[in-house]
Structures are given as structure tokens and as C-alpha cells.
Amino acid sequence: MNVLFLTLSIMENINERGIYTDLVKELARRGINMHVVFPRERRTGLPTELTINENIKFLKVKTGNITETNFMEKGISTLKIESQYLKAVKRYFTGVRFDLILYSTPPITFEKVVKYFKKEHNSKTYLVLKDIFPQNAVDISILKNGSLIWRYFRLKEKNLYKVSDIIGCMSQGNINYVLNHNPFIERSKVEIFPNSIKPVERVAGTNLNNVLYEKYNLPIDSTLFVYGGNLGKPQGIDFLLNIVDHFHEVNNGHLLIVGSGTEYEKIRNHLDTVKPQNVSLYKKMPKSEYDQLLELADVGLIFLDNRFTIPNFPSRLTAYMEYSLPVLAATDKNTDFKDILKESRSGLWSESGDLKAFIDNAKILSNDKRLRNQMGMNGREYLEEHYDIRKTVNIIIKHL
Structure with missing residues (x-):
């Protein structure tokens, strides 16, 4: 079984613990062939590269700078990322048919990638919703509600919800918000998928390093x-x-x-x-x-x-x-x-x-x-x- 995971989370070191690395490793432990796609930002100077660790393949795609940069550069890089990801996946995963497309927000601009594999591979599509954009940007005055750029990103958000077979939200509050503000979404396609990790053994709390x-x-x-x-x-x-x-x-x-x-x-x-x-x-x-x-x-x-x-x-x-x-x-x-x-x-x-x-x-x-x-x-x-x-x-x- 093949799963394609699209994320902005940097996963150069799969041994580092976190909500995405632990998810990928647990799916792989269950015998699933994981194909993970994540960015290599321009500042690293590194090219697109494919590496393999047992039944996990890591496709590191050269992109613009997305983190720790100004809003303009982040916006342009985010808009480009779906075409960069799709081109790289087609090139490096030729012949692989994906049973599931798993993708996390941010960003909300994975729609074209998801739609392509849903159509060509008949893949099930699962959105791991970690970020409700563009409303979060409106809340803290980064974007203006009703502006041209807001309307563009809001359309991308709606399209991502529509192309998703299942939307996994972090909490019941997230579910309520998504459904209340997007009445076109069927209640049956939304469920709670919380932030989760593989816990280390209990720590006594007496470390005097x-x-x-x-x-x-x-x-x-x-x-x-x-x-x-x-x-x-x-x-x-x-x-x-x-x-x-x-x-x-x-x-x-x-x-x-x-x-x-x-x-x-x-x-x-x-x-x-x-x-x-x-x-x-x-x-x-x-x-x-x-x-x-x-x-x-x-x-x-x-x-x-x-x-x-x-x-x-x-x-x-x-x-x-x-x-x-x-x-x-x-x-x-x-x-x-x-x-x-x-x-x-x-x-x-x-x-x-x-x-x-x-x-x-x-x-x-x-x-x-x-x-x-x-x-x-x-x-x-x-x-x-x-x-x-x-x-x-x-x-x-x-x-x-």
C-alpha cells in the first residue's frame, strides 16, 4: 500500500521526534510504503533530492523561502509550491500508484496536486487540518478581509476542502468552526485527528544536567x-x-x-x-x-x-x-x-x-x-x- 504525504514540515532527520515524523514512522511500521514530500528552501542552497530509508522515501523539493521570511516572499513561494511538488512527484515517483494522499496545512495550496492523483490514481484524499488560513491571517491583521488576495486564498481553501474525502481536525472546536464557516462541507467527512506523538518513556523530572x-x-x-x-x-x-x-x-x-x-x-x-x-x-x-x-x-x-x-x-x-x-x-x-x-x-x-x-x-x-x-x-x-x-x-x- 502506497501513501503520499505532502507537508511543509522539514523532515531531513526522520529520527527527530515530532507530530509528523512520528506519524510517518508509525504508518511505515504498519507496513505502508510512505512517500514523503517536503521543501528544501532556497536559502539552503540544496537541490531537489530523493533519499530512501527502508519503506520510507523522502522527496526533498527545492522551493523558495517559506519560513522566517517576509510575507511577500512567503506568499509567492507558497503559490509556487503545488506546481513544484507535482512536477517532482511525477518525476521521482514514476510508476507508483498511491492509495492515499495525505497532506497537512499549511499551506492550503496543495489542491492541484491532490486533485491530480485523485483523478489519475483514484486515490483517497485526507486533509490533516493544522491551520485555518486565510482567516488566521485576517485575525492578526496580516490580510484584510475581502481583499483581492484574501478572496484568492479563500477560494483555494474552499477548493482544498472540496477535493478532500476526509478532513481531520485537531479538536471539536476546529470541527465546529470549519462546518459553521463552510456549510458546503458534509458533516460525515470531518473527524477529529489530534496532534499526536510517540511518547518517550516517562521522565522522573530529576535531571540535574x-x-x-x-x-x-x-x-x-x-x-x-x-x-x-x-x-x-x-x-x-x-x-x-x-x-x-x-x-x-x-x-x-x-x-x-x-x-x-x-x-x-x-x-x-x-x-x-x-x-x-x-x-x-x-x-x-x-x-x-x-x-x-x-x-x-x-x-x-x-x-x-x-x-x-x-x-x-x-x-x-x-x-x-x-x-x-x-x-x-x-x-x-x-x-x-x-x-x-x-x-x-x-x-x-x-x-x-x-x-x-x-x-x-x-x-x-x-x-x-x-x-x-x-x-x-x-x-x-x-x-x-x-x-x-x-x-x-x-x-x-x-x-x-
């Missing part, structure tokens, strides 16, 4: 709050900077920010100006080293801009749950992610922009180790029950 403490200049006796991930407009960076300015109010707390994105330099410049004593910022680091930092951490942080009307569901939640970290979140009020925190009893939530509520929650977690440990254990148990890819992959396999 002095090398990392020294390397990142972290105080051993402080409560370590870690944010790891994208540093862009969706995270509501102005509110994060407000937190930076007031984090000294959290007794014995240290804030560690690890990531990259369009707003990284803005954060760096702010820290250089304010020079807070209990806040650190580092560029994105190797996944293995970041995982070691999570073993040292006490609390995992999640931020989303409070203007979002779409129910985003942050993928980094699974990483925090995996390492039994309680979650401290500040997001928009529309996401049902906050309901999962409440249901799992794995963290504290406040609306993004409410500084007092956030600092108060940080103080609670900083001062109560027993509460942190209990919430961390609750999160780990919830992950094993609901977000283990060895279980959730069956949601996709049942359609084959």
Missing part, C-alpha cells in the same frame, strides 16, 4: 518556565514582552524563551534594552538538546494572540505533556485548547493580554511544587490516553 545549566546560564534553584517554539505574530509577542517586563514579580521564577521566527529580533532588542535578570532568550536549538532542557524545566508555556477567532490548538502541548510539565497558557478565548487543560487538569489558563491573571498563575505554579507535579502527571496520563500516535494513527488507517 549541570552542563546545560552552565551553558544556558540557568539558576539551579529557580522554578524554570520554558517557552519553546515559533516566535511570530500568532504568539502575540507584545504581550510576551509585557510579561518579560513584569516577570520579576514571580518569586524564584526564571523565564527561558527558545525559538525562532519573524519576531525573534524584536524580542532580542527588547531584552538588550530592559536587561531583565530572570529572563533568557536563545535561538532554536537541536531537538535532542531542547528535550534535555524540558527535563530540567518546571513549567511549559503556551502563547497565542488574543485576536484569534479560530480555535487554534498548539502542537507544543504534546511536548510539555510528554515531559510531565504543567502548562501555563495565555491564549485567545475562542480556542477549546483551554477546555482540554481544564479537562485534563494539567495546567492554568488566562486570556492573552490579561497580565495580572498570567502573573498570578505563574506565582501559583512557582510556589507550589506539589501542584506542579500533580498537573504534570495528569498531563502525561492524558497524553498517553488521547495523543499517542500508536492509537490515533488508526483514525487514518481505517479509511484505507
Whole structure:
């Protein structure tokens, strides 16, 4: 059985853990021949290339820059990607007939690729919906509702939904939003396919890696709050900077920010100006080293801009749950992610922009180790029950 997986996620190292690498490996473990297509951005200087690892083939397609670039370049590169992918797949996977086309958003511009194989191979098509675009861009004022470019991307979004046999959403809130705003979609073709990973063995939380403490200049006796991930407009960076300015109010707390994105330099410049004593910022680091930092951490942080009307569901939640970290979140009020925190009893939530509520929650977690440990254990148990890819992959396999 052959599956074609189209993604923007960089998968140069299949051994790195994550929601897409773990999905691909689990499908391959079930005996499925996986054909993974992902971009090699122009900045790498590398050509299109096909590599093979057992029953997984990786087609790395040379594209324009899509990440960590300006909106214009990202937009042009995104528009070109479906023709670049289709050309590469036809060339490198000649003679392969695909039973399933699996594709994730972003981007929403895979329609032509999906439609081609649906027609020529009679393939089943499955959309893994991780991003509701262009509305998310409208929410944070990147696109103007009703503009020409908005109408173009909205049409592409609708066409992608129409060509998809099944749409896998991250949560019930996502399902409700998609159906309410796209009444042409049949309810029967939408289901929950959550962010999932293959969890590592349970970590005791007693890692005292002095090398990392020294390397990142972290105080051993402080409560370590870690944010790891994208540093862009969706995270509501102005509110994060407000937190930076007031984090000294959290007794014995240290804030560690690890990531990259369009707003990284803005954060760096702010820290250089304010020079807070209990806040650190580092560029994105190797996944293995970041995982070691999570073993040292006490609390995992999640931020989303409070203007979002779409129910985003942050993928980094699974990483925090995996390492039994309680979650401290500040997001928009529309996401049902906050309901999962409440249901799992794995963290504290406040609306993004409410500084007092956030600092108060940080103080609670900083001062109560027993509460942190209990919430961390609750999160780990919830992950094993609901977000283990060895279980959730069956949601996709049942359609084959």
C-alpha cells in the first residue's frame, strides 16, 4: 500500500521526534510504503533530492523561502509550491500508484496536486487540518478581509476542502468552526485527528544536567518556565514582552524563551534594552538538546494572540505533556485548547493580554511544587490516553 504525504514540515532527520515524523514512522511500521514530500528552501542552497530509508522515501523539493521570511516572499513561494511538488512527484515517483494522499496545512495550496492523483490514481484524499488560513491571517491583521488576495486564498481553501474525502481536525472546536464557516462541507467527512506523538518513556523530572545549566546560564534553584517554539505574530509577542517586563514579580521564577521566527529580533532588542535578570532568550536549538532542557524545566508555556477567532490548538502541548510539565497558557478565548487543560487538569489558563491573571498563575505554579507535579502527571496520563500516535494513527488507517 502506497501513501503520499505532502507537508511543509522539514523532515531531513526522520529520527527527530515530532507530530509528523512520528506519524510517518508509525504508518511505515504498519507496513505502508510512505512517500514523503517536503521543501528544501532556497536559502539552503540544496537541490531537489530523493533519499530512501527502508519503506520510507523522502522527496526533498527545492522551493523558495517559506519560513522566517517576509510575507511577500512567503506568499509567492507558497503559490509556487503545488506546481513544484507535482512536477517532482511525477518525476521521482514514476510508476507508483498511491492509495492515499495525505497532506497537512499549511499551506492550503496543495489542491492541484491532490486533485491530480485523485483523478489519475483514484486515490483517497485526507486533509490533516493544522491551520485555518486565510482567516488566521485576517485575525492578526496580516490580510484584510475581502481583499483581492484574501478572496484568492479563500477560494483555494474552499477548493482544498472540496477535493478532500476526509478532513481531520485537531479538536471539536476546529470541527465546529470549519462546518459553521463552510456549510458546503458534509458533516460525515470531518473527524477529529489530534496532534499526536510517540511518547518517550516517562521522565522522573530529576535531571540535574549541570552542563546545560552552565551553558544556558540557568539558576539551579529557580522554578524554570520554558517557552519553546515559533516566535511570530500568532504568539502575540507584545504581550510576551509585557510579561518579560513584569516577570520579576514571580518569586524564584526564571523565564527561558527558545525559538525562532519573524519576531525573534524584536524580542532580542527588547531584552538588550530592559536587561531583565530572570529572563533568557536563545535561538532554536537541536531537538535532542531542547528535550534535555524540558527535563530540567518546571513549567511549559503556551502563547497565542488574543485576536484569534479560530480555535487554534498548539502542537507544543504534546511536548510539555510528554515531559510531565504543567502548562501555563495565555491564549485567545475562542480556542477549546483551554477546555482540554481544564479537562485534563494539567495546567492554568488566562486570556492573552490579561497580565495580572498570567502573573498570578505563574506565582501559583512557582510556589507550589506539589501542584506542579500533580498537573504534570495528569498531563502525561492524558497524553498517553488521547495523543499517542500508536492509537490515533488508526483514525487514518481505517479509511484505507
